[in-house]
Structures are given as C-alpha cells and as structure tokens.
Amino acid sequence: xxxxxxxxxxxxxxxxxxxxxxxxxxxxxxxxxxxxxxxxxxxxxxxxxxxxxxxxxxxxxxxxxxxxxxxxxxxxxxxxxxxxxxxxxxxxxxxxxxxxxxxxxxxxxxxxxxxxxxxxxxxxxxxxxxxxxxxxxxxxxxxxxxxxxxxxxxxxxxxxxxxxxxxxxxxxxxxxxxxxxxxxxxxxxxxxxxxxxxxxxxxxxxxxxxx
Amino acid sequence: xxxxxxxxxxxxxxxxxxxxxxxxxxxxxxxxxxxxxxxxxxxxxxxxxxxxxxxxxxxxxxxxxxxxxxxxxxxxxxxxxxxxxxxxxxxxxxxxxxx
Numbered sequence: 001x002x003x004x005x006x007x008x009x010x011x012x013x014x015x016x017x018x019x020x021x022x023x024x025x026x027x028x029x030x031x032x033x034x035x036x037x038x039x040x041x042x043x044x045x046x047x048x049x050x051x052x053x054x055x056x057x058x059x060x061x062x063x064x065x066x067x068x069x070x071x072x073x074x075x076x077x078x079x080x081x082x083x084x085x086x087x088x089x090x091x092x093x094x095x096x097x098x099x100x101x102x103x104x105x106x107x108x109x110x111x112x113x114x115x116x117x118x119x120x121x122x123x124x125x126x127x128x129x130x131x132x133x134x135x136x137x138x139x140x141x142x143x144x145x146x147x148x149x150x151x152x153x154x155x156x157x158x159x160x161x162x163x164x165x166x167x168x169x170x171x172x173x174x175x176x177x178x179x180x181x182x183x184x185x186x187x188x189x190x191x192x193x194x195x196x197x198x199x200x201x202x203x204x205x206x207x208x209x210x211x
Numbered sequence: 212x213x214x215x216x217x218x219x220x221x222x223x224x225x226x227x228x229x230x231x232x233x234x235x236x237x238x239x240x241x242x243x244x245x246x247x248x249x250x251x252x253x254x255x256x257x258x259x260x261x262x263x264x265x266x267x268x269x270x271x272x273x274x275x276x277x278x279x280x281x282x283x284x285x286x287x288x289x290x291x292x293x294x295x296x297x298x299x300x301x302x303x304x305x306x307x308x309x310x
C-alpha cells in the first residue's frame with residue numbers, strides 16, 4: 001500500500017537520525033514497534049540526542065501523542081472485540097484514523113493501514129539504522145514534505161464539505177498561532193477550540209435549508 | 212535509563228490511545244456531541260498538516276516544504292492518483308532545495 005511506502009521512507013530517516021545521535025541500531029526498531037507514533041519518536045530521539053534528559057523526552061513525547069485521545073473518541077466502531085481490540089488500539093495513528101474516517105469500509109481500511117504501518121515503520125527504521133550516515137540528510141530528498149502531503153491527500157475528501165472545512169481551517173489557524181507560544185503537541189490540541197463554532201455553522205445550515 | 216524512558220512513552224501512549232474507545236463505549240453522548248467528535252478528528256488532522264507543513268521547531272519552516280505540500284494539495288483537489296501526489300510533494304521540495 002502506498003501510504004505504507006511513504007511511512008517506510010520517513011522511517012528510514014528516523015532510523016538514520018537515531019543512530020547518528022548515538023543510540024544503538026536496535027533502539028529505533030524497538031521503539032518504533034512499541035510506541036508506533038512517528039512524530040513523538042523523532043522528538044524523543046532529538047531530545048536525547050541533544051543531551052536532554054530522558055524524562056523531558058518522555059513528557060514531550062506524551063504531549064505530542066495526546067492527539068490520540070480525541071482520535072480514539074472520533075474513531076468509528078472499527079476495533080472489534082476480544083484480543084483484536086487490544087492490538088486495534090495500538091495501531092491507532094494519523095494514517096489509520098484518516099482511513100477509517102474516509103473509506104467506504106472503515107474497519108477493513110483501518111486495520112489494513114494500521115498493520116501496514118506496524119510493519120513498515122520498524123522495518124524502515126531498521127533499514128535507516130543500517131544505512132546510518134550513508135543517508136546524509138533525508139530532507140535533501142524532500143521526505144519531510146511527504147508526511148503532511150500524505151495526510152492532506154487523505155483528508156481532502158472530508159474538506160470538500162463546508163461543515164467540516166470551516167472548523168478545520170479555523171483549527172489550523174489556531175494551531176499555527178499557538179506554535180511559537182506553546183510546547184510541541186499543545187498547538188494541535190488547541191485547534192480543537194475551533195469546534196466551538198460547529199453548533200453555529202449547523203444552525204445556519206438548518207435555517208438555510210428551511211428558507 | 213533510556214530504555215526505561217522509551218517503555219514509559221510506549222505505555223503512556225497506549226493508555227492515551229485506549230482512553231478514547233473506552234470512554235466512547237462507557238458513555239452515551241447526545242447527538243450534538245457525537246457530531247462534534249466526528250468533526251474533531253478532521254480538525255486535528257488539518258491542524259497537523261498545517262503545523263508539519265509550515266513550522267519547524269517552533270519557527271517557520273523553509274519555503275521548500277510548504278511549496279511541496281501546496282503542490283500536493285492542488286493535485287489532491289484535482290483528484291490525481293495518490294502516488295503522484297506524494298511523489299510530487301517530495302520532488303518539488305527536493306528540487307527547490309537543490310536550487
């Protein structure tokens with residue numbers, strides 16, 4: 001699946017950066033499997049690599065991953081029951097949530113994407129760790145543009161609906177304004193403030209519909 | 212120490228992921244709140260695109276990355292194939308950095 005290839009490519013740079021910051025080659029692979037949330041892992045490795053405290057790295061990582069709480073609330077019923085549910089919770093990420101929200105068969109899309117990322121992320125990290133310094137600067141290949149491009153391409157069908165687009169764009173503006181003011185992760189949560197306008201938008205739509 | 216920190220992050224992240232589905236099955240939300248929850252994921256993901264495309268470590272990103280993401284947005288709006296969208300974003304950004 002194409003999303004997994006894009007995730008794998010990002011993972012290669014993650015593995016390379018981890019090894020470059022002095023961590024053992026297995027570290028990004030194990031962390032990739034157990035944490036399975038790319039941006040928090042980049043941040044963790046970045047903080048530890050720069051000589052920061054592991055406690056600070058954990059807190060920053062948890063803050064970045066706090067968006068998974070509202071993801072879990074918004075997620076349709078795709079997890080299933082029994083042992084599957086426990087694995088299903090673990091594979092909740094940006095990509096699998098978009099798939100569950102936008103595809104016709106939410107449960108199947110969620111699981112396919114989630115399992116794909118669960119395989120590609122650690123494997124890509126392993127490749128990156130092996131290549132190490134051979135990948136000088138992954139950003140030379142524009143890899144940093146791939147993640148926002150992937151999410152944007154997947155979420156765009158939802159944004160064609162004005163009722164979702166208006167709060168989404170407002171939320172993006174709120175998050176951007178907060179970036180210089182708040183620690184990493186919090187600007188994303190602040191974007192949810194845009195939800196305050198949703199009841200007003202719905203009301204206007206109803207009135208227009210009646211008119 | 213690093214391994215303990217990594218495991219803490221793993222457990223903490225799992226609990227954050229678990230909280231949403233648990234709350235959703237235990238509590239019945241009124242229809243208005245259900246709708247808010249549905250929109251909230253779109254809001255979060257759009258903000259995620261904006262923040263990762265436009266900023267880097269608390270400041271603005273270099274112009275090459277937003278340019279690549281903009282190309283991706285235009286192609287996606289015109290319903291180009293997914294592969295083309297993602298590759299065009301990376302290629303645009305890489306080319307602009309070469310110049």
